[in-house]
Amino acid sequence: MTTSKPAEVGEEIASAADASPAPRPRGSVGELLRKLHGLVGGFLGAAIVLVLLVVLLTSTESSFLTFGNLKNVLITNSPLFVVAVGMTFVMISSGFDLSIGAMMAVSEVLLWEFLQLGVPSVVAIALVLLAGFLIGALVNGALVGVFGVNFFVATLGSMTLFYGIVDVVTNGTTEIVSSHTLSSIGYGDILGVPVPIAIVLVALLGGGFVLRWTSFGRTVYAVGGNREAARLAGISTRWVVMSVYGIAGLCGALAGVIDAGRLGAASPTDGSSIALISGAAVLLGGTSLFGGVGGLAGTIVGVLVIAVLGNGVNLLGVSNYWQGVVTGGVLIGAILLARYQGRGQHVH
Amino acid sequence: MTGPVHSGEPVVQLDGIDKEFAGVRVLQGVDFDLCAGEVHALVGANGSGKSTLMQIVYGVHSPTRGTLSINGEQLRLRHPKDALRRGIAAVPQELPLVASLSVAENICFGDLPCRAGIVRWRDLDRRADAALSQVDVEGAIHPRQLVGSLGLASQQLVSIARALAQGARVLILDEPTSSLGPEAVARLHEVIDRLRSEGRAVAFISQRLDDIVALADRVTVLRDGRVAGRLLREDVTPEAVAYLMAGAVGATGPERVDAKADDRNMEVLSVEGLPLPGSVSGVTLSVHCGEVLGLAGLAGSGTSELLRVLYGTVRHHKGAVRLFQHDVAKWPIRRRIGAGMGYLSGNRQAEGLVLGQTIEFNLTLALNRRGRLWPLPRRRQARRVAEVMEQLNIRPRDPKTLAVALSGGNQQKVVVGRWLLAGTRLWLLDDPTRGVDVHARAEIHGLIRQHVAQGGGALVTSSDIHELLESCDRLLVFSRGQLVAQVDPAVTGEDEVLALAGGLIPAA
Numbered sequence: 001m002t003t004s005k006p007a008e009v010g011e012e013i014a015s016a017a018d019a020s021p022a023p024r025p026r027g028s029v030g031e032l033l034r035k036l037h038g039l040v041g042g043f044l045g046a047a048i049v050l051v052l053l054v055v056l057l058t059s060t061e062s063s064f065l066t067f068g069n070l071k072n073v074l075i076t077n078s079p080l081f082v083v084a085v086g087m088t089f090v091m092i093s094s095g096f097d098l099s100i101g102a103m104m105a106v107s108e109v110l111l112w113e114f115l116q117l118g119v120p121s122v123v124a125i126a127l128v129l130l131a132g133f134l135i136g137a138l139v140n141g142a143l144v145g146v147f148g149v150n151f152f153v154a155t156l157g158s159m160t161l162f163y164g165i166v167d168v169v170t171n172g173t174t175e176i177v178s179s180h181t182l183s184s185i186g187y188g189d190i191l192g193v194p195v196p197i198a199i200v201l202v203a204l205l206g207g208g209f210v211l212r213w214t215s216f217g218r219t220v221y222a223v224g225g226n227r228e229a230a231r232l233a234g235i236s237t238r239w240v241v242m243s244v245y246g247i248a249g250l251c252g253a254l255a256g257v258i259d260a261g262r263l264g265a266a267s268p269t270d271g272s273s274i275a276l277i278s279g280a281a282v283l284l285g286g287t288s289l290f291g292g293v294g295g296l297a298g299t300i301v302g303v304l305v306i307a308v309l310g311n312g313v314n315l316l317g318v319s320n321y322w323q324g325v326v327t328g329g330v331l332i333g334a335i336l337l338a339r340y341q342g343r344g345q346h347v348h
Numbered sequence: 349m350t351g352p353v354h355s356g357e358p359v360v361q362l363d364g365i366d367k368e369f370a371g372v373r374v375l376q377g378v379d380f381d382l383c384a385g386e387v388h389a390l391v392g393a394n395g396s397g398k399s400t401l402m403q404i405v406y407g408v409h410s411p412t413r414g415t416l417s418i419n420g421e422q423l424r425l426r427h428p429k430d431a432l433r434r435g436i437a438a439v440p441q442e443l444p445l446v447a448s449l450s451v452a453e454n455i456c457f458g459d460l461p462c463r464a465g466i467v468r469w470r471d472l473d474r475r476a477d478a479a480l481s482q483v484d485v486e487g488a489i490h491p492r493q494l495v496g497s498l499g500l501a502s503q504q505l506v507s508i509a510r511a512l513a514q515g516a517r518v519l520i521l522d523e524p525t526s527s528l529g530p531e532a533v534a535r536l537h538e539v540i541d542r543l544r545s546e547g548r549a550v551a552f553i554s555q556r557l558d559d560i561v562a563l564a565d566r567v568t569v570l571r572d573g574r575v576a577g578r579l580l581r582e583d584v585t586p587e588a589v590a591y592l593m594a595g596a597v598g599a600t601g602p603e604r605v606d607a608k609a610d611d612r613n614m615e616v617l618s619v620e621g622l623p624l625p626g627s628v629s630g631v632t633l634s635v636h637c638g639e640v641l642g643l644a645g646l647a648g649s650g651t652s653e654l655l656r657v658l659y660g661t662v663r664h665h666k667g668a669v670r671l672f673q674h675d676v677a678k679w680p681i682r683r684r685i686g687a688g689m690g691y692l693s694g695n696r697q698a699e700g701l702v703l704g705q706t707i708e709f710n711l712t713l714a715l716n717r718r719g720r721l722w723p724l725p726r727r728r729q730a731r732r733v734a735e736v737m738e739q740l741n742i743r744p745r746d747p748k749t750l751a752v753a754l755s756g757g758n759q760q761k762v763v764v765g766r767w768l769l770a771g772t773r774l775w776l777l778d779d780p781t782r783g784v785d786v787h788a789r790a791e792i793h794g795l796i797r798q799h800v801a802q803g804g805g806a807l808v809t810s811s812d813i814h815e816l817l818e819s820c821d822r823l824l825v826f827s828r829g830q831l832v833a834q835v836d837p838a839v840t841g842e843d844e845v846l847a848l849a850g851g852l853i854p855a856a
């Protein structure tokens with residue numbers, strides 16, 4: 001409960017006669033937090049968790065902060081990064097793509113088929129990426145955007161369908177895919193940067209450019225934030241939704257190509273948990289499940305939290321049984337923190 | 349009219365209230381009190397802090413500094429429920445209704461009549477009916493209807509009924525008349541008079557100065573978050589209030605520009621036999637170059653629907669719509685916008701704004717509708733955004749401000765500004781000045797006229813018939829989906845328009 005001296009109040013009124021309110025200089029912790037918040041947007045909570053994790057691991061494990069380990073973390077998580085880019089688009093448009101992991105399996109198996117048929121591997125990869133985009137747009141995108149099916153139902157259905165088709169084609173067995181191009185995707189370098197990391201950088205920069213600097217990016221935010229307002233402003237909401245699921249399909253296919261390169265194999269069960277994990281990373285990064293806000297900067301932080309966490313439980317030698325418990329607990333904590341600090345943002 | 353039944357002690361008292369949002373001070377040392385048996389009006393320009401001050405009274409915000417006392421007891425409210433428990437009910441500016449629930453459930457929300465945990469639907473309907481019948485002149489709202497299927501005016505009546513049903517001793521009404529037609533406003537005035545004579549306390553915000561003159565026992569004027577002046581009943585005139593709001597004699601808007609005489613015969617829009625719900629023969633009308641055409645009608649007259657049909661949000665199979673000689677009847681919205689149409693929905697929050705995004709994002713939404721993959725011309729757009737924000741006096745002036753954090757009137761200016769930016773030539777405006785202060789209202793009408801003079805036209809509806817008569821070249825009067833009359837605003841009074849709209853005078 002606050003009380004204020006009447007005299008003070010009187011003075012304020014007297015001095016408030018005509019001038020317009022001037023911003024007052026202040027230097028408190030609250031102010032600092034606000035500035036930080038302005039800087040990092042809706043993912044302050046995730047950023048704090050990331051810093052804490054890094055500090056903790058650096059101080060307890062000498063092998064954590066080494067070039068080799070960090071590079072390894074990025075490479076292992078490159079499919080997650082790429083998938084999270086697609087998921088960010090879908091979630092900003094207020095959707096979710098459960099089938100994005102299944103798309104990885106589809107693309108690996110397609111790649112295997114194309115190589116079997118003797119298609120040159122560069123062409124095969126291009127075809128697989130195109131197929132990923134088209135399948136995403138024409139299956140998930142059309143179901144959600146044109147037929148108005150709920151995204152959860154639509155992508156759960158397509159996920160089941162995709163894995164089913166993959167099983168039929170491969171009889172459920174892992175097939176060997178080997179080509180020179182693929183192994184250089186998995187293990188090569190470009191200008192000293194491992195190819196998977198280079199692919200992640202391209203995906204992040206490309207996605208970030210589209211979301212922030214183009215009018216297509218604006219339409220994605222608008223459709224997610226207020227679909228009816230977007231429609232009345234002349235935005236073709238169907239096209240936006242279809243494109244967004246197409247981008248998710250493309251990202252899933254790209255992640256599949258990376259995995260095929262790394263493993264030299266097409267696995268019919270690949271990506272079975274990546275949809276939910278990437279969704280959690282995007283959420284951690286401040287993109288709302290209700291759409292309309294968020295961005296890739298936050299997604300990077302969100303994926304890094306999950307990547308570092310996974311690396312940490314390994315380095316610390318947490319037993320397999322406990323890894324899930326630790327990871328889940330930290331994730332829930334981070335999401336709570338993200339929510340807490342995001343509360344000041346909204347009215348009501 | 350009943351006189352005030354004052355009883356000395358204020359029921360609600362605010363002392364030295366400061367309120368900051370993220371370091372920005374929006375209220376500064378405001379004192380305000382409310383006594384039983386009086387109507388205390390709060391007026392001020394858009395963004396002056398009226399809603400924020402009242403939200404402190406009904407428990408949405410806590411003051412940064414200063415105190416709130418209820419019945420002499422100093423306390424802090426944490427939630428609107430706290431306020432309700434202490435007898436304070438509110439009709440917020442942005443209606444707090446659940447679209448997917450029925451009218452009755454909304455009215456009794458949080459206090460459903462139950463026995464052993466089972467809702468007694470019959471009692472629910474009865475209670476809702478009792479509350480509704482106080483405000484719903486036409487009896488057009490049914491308790492079992494879904495709120496989402498109602499127009500904005502009806503939704504406003506439902507939320508007023510809800511506040512009345514709560515039986516509070518203190519009622520806070522934040523722009524309750526902003527979308528109401530004349531009859532509903534008159535009925536609301538009666539209701540408020542009755543509440544006053546029952547010894548209840550009413551705080552009332554409105555941008556319609558007629559409301560203030562008709563109702564207020566006292567007026568407090570806010571300007572930039574401070575009290576700019578107070579008036580007692582006998583001193584309340586529209587001029588005095590407008591003067592205190594702006595701190596200057598009100599601007600009359602930009603200079604009036606008319607289209608060149610030889611352009612005026614050109615038809616911008618021609619409509620033939622367009623079906624509307626309730627209409628028998630369909631609507632036929634045309635808009636000429638440089639013309640602002642007003643559409644008047646009571647709630648349910650079909651004027652809002654007409655604009656939506658013209659914009660293509662609803663498919664129609666009969667009738668012809670020609671825009672600049674193109675037959676646009678089958679065109680999708682985005683193509684109509686390309687040809688120069690722009691439609692402003694009467695419901696800015698549900699159908700206009702992307703609330704989680706910035707002013708700049710919202711202003712350029714129609715401009716950036718095409719969804720291309722090349723870089724936006726950000727510099728150029730930023731310049732245009734700054735111009736429009738200046739013209740419409742959108743506050744705060746920072747284009748990065750989120751739309752949620754804007755006051756109601758400033759949100760409205762943003763949705764108007766969107767079409768200024770998009771190069772609109774045929775304006776379809778559903779109540780474009782809802783919640784906008786008097787000065788900005790003149791500015792908006794002036795700007796629309798300027799744009800229209802360069803070879804366009806406008807169709808405007810408003811719940812405020814007086815405003816239509818002042819701003820339009822021609823007025824079409826609608827009643828139950830039928831175009832019943834065309835009148836010349838220069839020689840027609842509000843009463844005559846009302847009589848035509850109510851079907852009291854047979855159509856000429």
Ligand SMILES: Nc1ncnc2c1ncn2[C@@H]1O[C@H](COP(=O)(O)OP(=O)(O)OP(=O)(O)O)[C@@H](O)[C@H]1O
Pocket residue numbers: 346347369370374392393394395396397398399400401441743744752753754755756757758783
């Ligand atoms: N949740 C919020 N976060 C940040 N700023 C806010 C928030 N709510 C209101 N404001 C700011 O406070 C100021 C006062 O707003 P308020 O809604 O009280 O104005 P108002 O007098 O009701 O105006 P109107 O007539 O347009 O409804 C505005 O500048 C607005 O931008």
Ligand SMILES: [Mg+2]
Pocket residue numbers: 398399400441522755756757
């Ligand atoms: Mg307000």
